[in-house]
Amino acid sequence: MEGNKNAVIQTALALWATLRLMFRHPLAKAGLAILIVFTVMAVFAPLIAPYHHDEIISDSSGRWLSYQKPAAKFWLGTTDMGRGIFSQIVYGARTAFMIGLLAALMVMVIGTVVGLVSGYFGGWIDQIIMRFVDFVYGIPFLPFAMVLVTVLGGSRWNVIIAISVLLWRETCRVVRSQVLSLKERPFVEVARSAGAGDLRIIFVHLAPNIYPISLLYGVFAVGWAILTEAGLSFLGFGDPNSCSWGKMLQMAYLSQALSQGVWWWIFPPGIAIVLIVMSTYFISQGIEEVVNPKLRNW
C-alpha cells in the first residue's frame, strides 16, 4: 500500500519534472500560450461567438448582410451569405481540436503498441509487421484519405479514421528502433530473471522509456491531422455538416472570394491553421529537449 502510494507520487513528480523541462524552452512556452487561447475558444465557443456559424445575419429589413468588411460590429466581416467569419473561426476551433487530438491519440496508441510488439519480439513477428508497415508506407496519404472518406462517408469521425489509419506508420518505425536498442539493456534482463512476462516487460518496463518519443510524434500528428483535415475539406471530402477552417476556405474559393477581393474571408482561416499547427511545432521543440538532452542549451 505504502509502496504503491510512493510509486504514484514518484510518477507524478517525474511527469511534473518532464513538463517543467519541456516548457522551459521559450518556444514551447509560446506554443502553450497559443494552444490555451484556442482551447478557450473551442470549449466556450457558444459563449464567445456572437452568432452561430450557420446563422445568416440580416439587417432590420431582412436583407442579408453579405460581404461586410471587418469592423466593430463584425470583427472579421461576413461571407457571401452574410455569415459571421469570426463566429465560424471560433466554431472551427472545435473541429480542429477534435480532429487533431483524437487522430493524434489513435496514432500514438497504434504506433506505440505495434512498434513495441514488433521491436520486442523480433523474428517473424517483426518481419510480418515491418512488411505491413512497408505496405502502408506505399500508400499516398492524401489520395488515400480521399478514397476512404468517399467509401465511409464524409463525417468527422471518418476523417479522423482516414487520417490515423496511415499516420501511425512513422511512430511505429521510430518506436520500434528505440525498442531494439532498449531491450538489450540490463534492466530488461533483470526484469526477466525476476519472473516478469513478455507483456509486463513491454508495458511496464519498456513503454515508459518510449513515452517521450511517442509523445513527440503524437504532437506532430496533431498538426498533420489538422492540416490534412483542412486539405480534405478544401477538396470537398470533409464533413458537410461541421464548420471547419478548411471548409471555410473551400467556400471562399468556390464563391470567387479571390477575384472579388474578399480578403477577410481568405486570411483568417489560414492564419488560424498556421497558429495552431505552429504551436504544436513549438511544443515539440520542448519535448525534443527532454528526448535529446544534448539540445539543452537555452
Added chain:
Amino acid sequence: MNVLRFFSRRLFHSIFVFLALLTFIFFIFRLMPGDPTALFISPEMAADAIQEIQKTFGLDRPLYIQYFLYVINVCRGNFGISYYFFEPASRVVFEHLWNTLVLTITAMCLSYLVGVLVGTLLAWKRGTLFELGGMVSVLILRSAPVFWVGLIFLYIFAFKLHIFPGGSMAETGEFYGGFLEMVLSWEFLHHLVLPLVSMMCYFSGLPVLLTRSSILEVIKEDYVEMARAKGIGARRVMFRHVTRTAILPVVTAFATAIAYAFEGSVLIEVVFSWPGIGRLMVMSMLGNDYPVAQFAFMILAAMMILMNLLADFLYAYLDPRVVVQ
C-alpha cells in the same frame, strides 16, 4: 555479394508491396458508393439496354471474377476505359502525369537548392537573432496549409497586382504543340511561377531544418577544427568541408520528399487548375469515374514505392554501413 543481396531484397520487398497495393486498390474502389454507370444509365432505359452497358464495362460478373480479370488486365497494361472521357484510363492519366512531373520535380529541385543554402546560413549564424528569425519563419511556412499559401499568392499576384495568370497552364483556348514546345515557351513558365513558388514555400522547410541540424553535428568533428587550425578561412571550411559531409542526410531525404511531393501537388493543382494527375484524381473521384481515379491512385502509389526504394539505394550507396546490418 552483400551489396547485391541487399539490393535484391529491397527490390523484392518493393515488388511485394506493389502487388499488395494492386489488390488493395481493387477492393477499396469496388466499395465506393454510387453507381459508376449512372453517367449513361437513366431509370427510363430498358432493362436489357442497362444490362448491355453493364456488360461493356464487365460490371455484371461476380466480384472475384472481376478481380481475376483485373489482375490479367493490369498485367497486360489495360486499366479500363474512362467512364467520362471514353478513352483508356491509362492514356488519360499519362497525359496528365507529365504536367505533374514538370511541376513537382522543378519545385523539389529548387526547394532543396534553396533549402540547403538557407540551412547552411542558419547553422553558420547559430545563436544569433538571425537564426531565431529564420527558424521561426521556416516553422510558420511549414505550418501553413500549402493550398492556403497558393490562395494568398493567387489573391495578391493574380487578382490584385495582375502580374501572374490566375491558374491553368495556358491562356484559355490556347494549346501547346508538344511537350518540349510547352516547357520551353515563355507563357508556360509564366503560368508555372505561382504554383511553383507556393509548393517551394512548404517543401523547402525540411531541407533547411535538416541541413542546419546536420551541419551543427558535423561542425563539432575533429577534422573541421583541424581545417580551421590549418588557417583555412571560415567561409571555405563551411562550404568545402562541412556542407559536403553534412549534405548526405539531405540527399536521401530528397528522394523520399519527391514521393510526398506528388501527393502535396494534389492541393496545389486544384487551387491553380493545373491539369495534373492529382487534380485529375480529385475530379474523377467526385465524378465517379473510378477507372481513372483508380489508375491515378495506382500511379501515385507506384511513384511513392519507387522513390522509397531509390532512397534506400541512395542511402546504402552514401553510407555503406547500412548494407552490413
